[in-house]
Amino acid sequence: MTFSSFMTRKEAFGFLVLAAVIFLVLPLALDAFRLNLFGKYLTYAFVAVGLALFWGMGGILSLGQGVFFGLGGYCMAMFLKLEASTPENTAIQSTPGIPDFMDWNQITALPAWWEPFNSFAFALFAVVAVPVALAFVIGLAMFTRRVGGVYFAIITQAIAAILTILIIGQQGFTGGVNGITDLRTLMGWDIRSEAAKTTLYFVNGALLFAVLMVAHYIRKSKLGRLLRAMRDQPDRVRFSGYNVASFKIFIFCVGAAFAGIGGAMFTLQVGFMSPTLVGIVPSIEMVIFCAVGGRLSIIGAVYGALLVNWAKSTLSESYPELWLFGLGALFIAVVMAFPNGLAGIWSERIEPQILRLFNRSKDDKTAPKRAPAE
Amino acid sequence: MQERFILKVEDLTVSFDGFKAVDGLNLYIEPNECHVIIGPNGAGKTTLLDLICGRTAASGGSVKFHDKELLSMREDQIVHAGVGRKFQTPSVYEDLTVFENLELNYPKGYSVFGALTFRCDDTIRGRITEIAETIFLEDMLDEKAAYLSHGQKQWLEIGMLLIQDPELLMLDEPVAGMSVAERKKTAELLKRIITDRSVIVIEHDMGFVVDIATRVTVLHQGQVLSEGSMEHVQNDPKVVEVYLGH
Numbered sequence: 001m002t003f004s005s006f007m008t009r010k011e012a013f014g015f016l017v018l019a020a021v022i023f024l025v026l027p028l029a030l031d032a033f034r035l036n037l038f039g040k041y042l043t044y045a046f047v048a049v050g051l052a053l054f055w056g057m058g059g060i061l062s063l064g065q066g067v068f069f070g071l072g073g074y075c076m077a078m079f080l081k082l083e084a085s086t087p088e089n090t091a092i093q094s095t096p097g098i099p100d101f102m103d104w105n106q107i108t109a110l111p112a113w114w115e116p117f118n119s120f121a122f123a124l125f126a127v128v129a130v131p132v133a134l135a136f137v138i139g140l141a142m143f144t145r146r147v148g149g150v151y152f153a154i155i156t157q158a159i160a161a162i163l164t165i166l167i168i169g170q171q172g173f174t175g176g177v178n179g180i181t182d183l184r185t186l187m188g189w190d191i192r193s194e195a196a197k198t199t200l201y202f203v204n205g206a207l208l209f210a211v212l213m214v215a216h217y218i219r220k221s222k223l224g225r226l227l228r229a230m231r232d233q234p235d236r237v238r239f240s241g242y243n244v245a246s247f248k249i250f251i252f253c254v255g256a257a258f259a260g261i262g263g264a265m266f267t268l269q270v271g272f273m274s275p276t277l278v279g280i281v282p283s284i285e286m287v288i289f290c291a292v293g294g295r296l297s298i299i300g301a302v303y304g305a306l307l308v309n310w311a312k313s314t315l316s317e318s319y320p321e322l323w324l325f326g327l328g329a330l331f332i333a334v335v336m337a338f339p340n341g342l343a344g345i346w347s348e349r350i351e352p353q354i355l356r357l358f359n360r361s362k363d364d365k366t367a368p369k370r371a372p373a374e
Numbered sequence: 375m376q377e378r379f380i381l382k383v384e385d386l387t388v389s390f391d392g393f394k395a396v397d398g399l400n401l402y403i404e405p406n407e408c409h410v411i412i413g414p415n416g417a418g419k420t421t422l423l424d425l426i427c428g429r430t431a432a433s434g435g436s437v438k439f440h441d442k443e444l445l446s447m448r449e450d451q452i453v454h455a456g457v458g459r460k461f462q463t464p465s466v467y468e469d470l471t472v473f474e475n476l477e478l479n480y481p482k483g484y485s486v487f488g489a490l491t492f493r494c495d496d497t498i499r500g501r502i503t504e505i506a507e508t509i510f511l512e513d514m515l516d517e518k519a520a521y522l523s524h525g526q527k528q529w530l531e532i533g534m535l536l537i538q539d540p541e542l543l544m545l546d547e548p549v550a551g552m553s554v555a556e557r558k559k560t561a562e563l564l565k566r567i568i569t570d571r572s573v574i575v576i577e578h579d580m581g582f583v584v585d586i587a588t589r590v591t592v593l594h595q596g597q598v599l600s601e602g603s604m605e606h607v608q609n610d611p612k613v614v615e616v617y618l619g620h
Contacts, residue, residue, distance in 0.1 A: 222483055222492040225474050229467040236465045238449035239427065239458075240479045241538065242489075250486045 006220065014299050015212065022205045032194040039201040039269045041309035042208055044069075046262025048290040048301035049208075049215050050255030055287070056295035057224060058251050059231030060148065064156030065259050065286045067163050068131035070278030072260025074167075075130055077180040077273035078114060079123035080191075084184045100182070105172030114173075120187060127264040128257045135256030139249035146245075148234070157280055164279040179274025183267070191268055204265045208302070211258050215298045218254065227251060288327065291334050294343025303342055377440065380405050380572055381426070381542055386435035388425055395421045397596035398435070403542065408573045410583045412607075413593035414616065419576045420462060422593070423544050426574075427459040428452045439542065454484070458540030462547050462576075464527035468520035472511050472530060475519055476502045479534040501537060508566070509533040510559065525556035529563065536567060543567070544574045549582060561585065 007015070026038050047065045054060045087096040093103040098110050116122045138159065142152055167174045175181070183191070190196055218224055230237045230244055237244050267273045276282070285308075293304020308330070316323040338344055381403035388396045396418045403409055411419050424430040426437055428449040437444040444452050467475050480501065483492035506512040509529040514522065519530060528548060535543060548564060549557045561582055564575075568586065577583050583590065583604060590607050592599040600610040607613050 218490070221490050222478070223486065223489040225470055225478060226489055228469050229478055232469055233465055233467055235429070236461075236467065237478075239429075239453055240534065241450050241453035241481065241484055243448065243450045243484075246486055247489070 007216065011216070015209075015216075018212075018299055018302060019209065022208070023202070027198070027201070032198055035201055036197045036269060037313060038306065038310075039197070039204050040266060041306050042201075042204055042302070043262040043266040043269065044286060044289055044309060045208055045302040045305035046211055046265070047255075047259040047286045048293060048305045049211055049298050050258035051287060051290035052293070052295055052298045052301040053215055053218060053227070054248075054251040054255045055290065056297070056301075057219065057231065058227040058248065060248060060252060061153045061287070062156040062252070062255070062283075063153045063280070063287060064158075064160040064283050065255070066278045066280075066283035067156075067160050068135060068256040068259035069263040069266070069282075069286070070163065070167075070273070070275070071131045071134065072127045072263030073267040073273040073277065074174075074180065074263075075117070075123055075126040075260070076264035076267040077183060078117040079120060080183040080186060080267065081175075081180050082110075082114070082118050083186070084182060099175070099180070101175040101178070101180075102172055107172045111173055124264075127260050131256040131260035131263075132253045135253045136249060139245075139252045143245040143248040143252075157283065160278065160280050160283045164275045167275040167278065175274075177275060179272055179276070181272040181274075183271050186268065192271060197269060200265070200269050204269065207261060207265060211261065212298055212302070214254075215258075218251075219298065223247065223250075285327070288331050288334075290341075292330060292341050294341030294346075296340055297343030300341055300343030300346075307342070377405075379403060380440060382436075382438040383422075383426070384436045384438070386422070386425060386432055386437060388421060388430060388433050394596050396425060396432075399593075399596065399598060401591060401598070403572050403574065404589075405572055406570065407588045408568045408575065408586050410575045410577055410587040410590045411593060412577065412583065412590060413599070416595075417593040418596040419593055420546055421596075423459060423546055423574065423576065426452075427457060427544065429459075450484070453538065453540075454481075456541035457544065458535040458538055458542070459544045460531050460535055460546060460548060462550065464524065464531050466519045466522075466527050466530050466534065468518065471516050471518055472506065472522070473502060473515040475530055476505055476533055476537050479537050481538050505533045505537050508536065509563065525552045525560070528552065528556075528560065532563065532567070540571065542572045542574070546576045547578065548575065549577070549579055557582075 022042070027035060030038060047069050051062070051065060055062065081099045085097060085099045090096045090098070090100060090103070093100065095103055095108045098107065102110070117126070138156070142148075142155065147155065168177045171177075185191060191200065226237065226242060226247055229240075230247065234244055263273070263277075266277070289305040289308050290301050291304070292308050293302065294300030308327075311326070311330075312323055315326055334341055340348070379402045381401075383399060383401040386396055386399045386401075387394060399418075399422065401422070411422070413419055421430060425432050426444060428444065428447060432445050435445075439452075439455055439457060442455055444455070444457070447455070467478065470478070477494060477498065480498055482498070483489050502515070503512065506515055509532055511526060511529060511533065514526070519527065522530060532545075532548065545564070549560050552560060557579075565586060575586065587604055589602065590604050591601045592607050592610075592613050594616050599616065600607045600613045
């Protein structure tokens with residue numbers, strides 16, 4: 001495949017600008033603390049990109065993306081927690097060598113399903129595999145029975161609620177409502193230092209670009225066109241000879257994999273994972289990131305995640321009680337006035353203006369040259 | 375030896391909350407025939423096509439295409455077996471261009487992996503152009519389907535079926551809602567494409583039916599009222615009573 005068939009110049013320009021923002025502008029403009037905050041925002045962009053694929057293109061609205069984000073994050077947190085719980089570090093516990101919250105809950109041995117998370121390779125695998133496996137099961141159960149639309153959204157939301165309750169209820173195994181905290185090192189590398197956080201920011205950015213390229217490839221493939229066809233005419237796609245359910249399951253799993261990677265990067269950069277990131281509210285917020293960015297645009301989804309989270313931090317620092325109203329108002333505004341979000345404003349309003357200006361200045365330059373010749 | 379029938383519908387029944395839309399129906403389609411189904415509103419014509427193509431689940435009976443039982447197959451499997459269906463209202467992918475609409479129906483890359491790795495090569499492009507010429511849309515390949523007229527959408531949907539080259543083509547009122555000029559062009563188009571395959575057509579336009587039909591079946595209240603040549607059914611007193619005489 002040639003580059004030009006993979007990406008038009010306009011698309012390449014969009015990716016370049018985003019790369020400049022993430023790898024140059026933000027690192028140069030922000031101190032290490034703020035940069036780490038933006039790194040955290042960018043982990044939500046993984047989820048938003050997935051949503052742009054299966055909600056924007058495929059028309060499947062999931063209100064439970066926090067589940068996959070959380071599962072990815074927990075898989076990473078379990079590995080980091082085990083590494084932090086060496087017998088020396090936990091010598092004061094009644095059972096040294098197990099995570100502290102287990103000890104507090106009178107658990108005396110590491111549960112068997114925690115054991116594999118001693119291996120970094122397994123943890124990395126699980127970060128993607130666990131969310132994908134759950135998404136596959138949900139997809140198989142829902143899409144082959146042709147559950148869709150609002151019903152699917154409600155069911156995913158219920159799953160988000162169930163997982164939160166499960167994590168909080170099984171405190172001894174999951175850290176309960178506090179989550180898994182006090183994570184220190186990754187393979188002996190202290191992830192709490194400023195230098196480490198800056199490095200992780202760039203790793204996160206690179207991974208996000210890898211995810212964006214995968215998403216872009218899918219969008220450009222026939223599968224991308226099929227998704228758009230399915231969104232508008234699901235019945236017709238079946239009579240074009242496609243098994244609609246298998247495509248929906250696939251794209252839902254892709255979204256879950258993206259979210260899982262984002263969750264793992266969240267754990268690494270923020271240093272904990274808790275059920276507050278899994279439940280209904282964060283899941284809905286993730287949909288809002290995508291909606292604000294423009295649900296049809298994968299680049300827009302990244303800007304949406306950045307902007308809404310930045311607004312959230314800024315607003316809730318000064319007016320904590322106002323943020324939820326702000327978020328609600330934002331969502332209504334986007335749905336009512338800008339259904340295609342930031343990306344829509346750009347491509348419908350700003351870009352034509354720029355093109356017009358550009359063309360006019362070209363005309364201005366060429367016009368006088370032509371005049372004397374006549 | 376060639377089979378006598380490519381499609382055998384036997385004792386087919388579907389009931390919606392006790393109402394039998396299709397009731398113990400038998401229908402046999404021969405190779406290369408153009409079989410027209412007529413009947414008053416609510417006779418079960420569209421439901422019959424829905425049952426054959428898997429859109430509606432039957433309550434009983436059997437639909438055999440060659441030796442395959444279609445009733446136990448999914449819609450996409452039925453398409454792969456060689457049965458194509460055109461809907462009454464034009465259903466095309468509005469957000470995609472004419473080219474993309476045809477490309478999606480090109481019989482290749484049906485699996486998830488196949489769709490991810492699908493490449494539009496010159497063979498496919500040639501076939502799409504060829505079909506676009508047949509359906510009078512060769513100048514509109516890059517146009518979004520949403521911007522086509524009603525008649526053009528009907529043609530596009532016919533093209534989407536043609537590119538799959540089905541052995542059995544089912545058309546539900548292909549000229550409904552068309553202007554006189556479009557109607558004429560469509561009749562021409564249909565006459566060209568119904569050769570070399572079996573076709574089931576639902577149509578109300580009698581002039582058109584006389585023109586294309588090799589055999590006619592009249593449905594009434596989910597059952598076959600009369601079957602045979604156009605001349606035969608036109609002179610059947612039962613038919614005159616319920617349908618043509620009105």
